[in-house]
Amino acid sequence: MNDYYAELGVTREASVEEIKRAYRKKARKLHPDVNPSPEAAEEFKRVGQAYDVLGDPQKKAAYDQGVDPYAPGGGAGAGFGGAGFSFSDIMDAFFTGGAAGGGGGPRSRVQHGQDALLPLDIQLATAVFGGEQELTFDTAVVCSTCHGDGSRPGTGKHTCDVCGGAGQTQQVQRSFLGQVLTSRPCTACQGYGDIIDSPCFECDGNGRKRDTRTITIKVPAGVDTGTRIQLRGEGEVGPGGGPAGDLYVEVRVEKHPMFQRQGDDLHCSLELPMSAAALGATVPFETLDGSRDIDIKAGTQPGDVITLKGLGVTRLRTDNRGDLLVHANVRTPSKLTAEQADLLRQFAESRGEDSPAPKFQPVNQGLLGKLRQAWKG
Secondary structure, eight states: OOOHHHHHTOOTTOOHHHHHHHHHHHHHHHOTTTOOOHHHHHHHHHHHHHHHHHTSHHHHHHHHTTOOTTSTTSOOOSTTOSTTOOHHHHHHHHHSSSOTTOOOSOOOSOOOOOOEEEEEEEOHHHHHHOEEEEEEEEEEEEOTTTTTSOBOTTOOEEEOTTTTTSSEEEEEEEETTEEEEEEEEOTTTTTSSEEESSBOTTTTTSSEEEEEEEEEEEEOTTOOTTOEEEETTOSOOBGGGBOOOOEEEEEEEOOOSSOEEETTEEEEEEEEEHHHHHHOEEEEEEETTEEEEEEEOTTOOTTOEEEETTOSOBOTTSSOBOOEEEEEEEEOOSOOOHHHHHHHHHHHHHTTOSSOOOOOOSOOOHHHHHHHHHHHO
16 A cells, blocks of 8 residues: 655645645655656655545545545546546646746836937036036836826726736646646736726837936946946836836047046146246146146256146045146247347257267157056156
């Protein structure tokens, strides 16, 4: 005689609910869709027979008296089709509590919206100081006609006649194990459990539509090309008017006609006449912070760097700023009047440079090389 209590792992004093829970647990583990091994298939069959007997009060009482309906001559049909065996129990075993095969119940029409990624072009001054900037973009918004319901105003939804609101349909199939119940999303309602009587003409029942939005974005000081700003809840609205996803804005800093950025520092070139470089001078200079006077030391050489502290880019999430580095570019006059040339010759003679001795050196890297060195430092 088969020991059905041992098959289910319960005692003889187990309640009907305890027997049912034990069967569900084993059936989920042993079902061919989950465990295709021949051993599992055989055990699944034995577990089904055990529940067929112990799950039926009359069969259980007879079994406790020594009558096994699955013993040779016991009178029960093979498989799971004996009297007292409910196909809904298989359904419970596989579609309750997140078991294999998918969760039970209808799908929700309300779903979370997707995130979106958009570029934002800003000027260098905005990257340095921060600021606000408007961004206009196309996205999914809640339908203004049905307000996310999906139904035309004045209409509604009705329970699906095919699945009865369950969102799933069941089908009994025969296999070498006997009869197995499977469940699939209802094709009539697409698994929602209800059907929209008259879809909204504006969103076609989706509860959302495409539209153009304009929002104001706060750009923090110190951003650079590639920096992403996250705006929670500003992404696309989900189907059924569901919660919106997040919007990610990727910054692109436009090129400036004068300044080049390297990290938190700004670089630029200042053209100086030869006389100013030799004698020194004070020149006005328009920075991003306004006009500043730059002191040119006497004897300034081409490529010398004048550092203006704290006039660079704000360091992200701090109040500190980098520097503004001005690279001197000394301009030698190419056209001289006779008088100017004579004066320059007199100047050269006074310095003993009228017949200079050649002094060759390795090629000067020039401004570009000095910029690279400054950037690396």
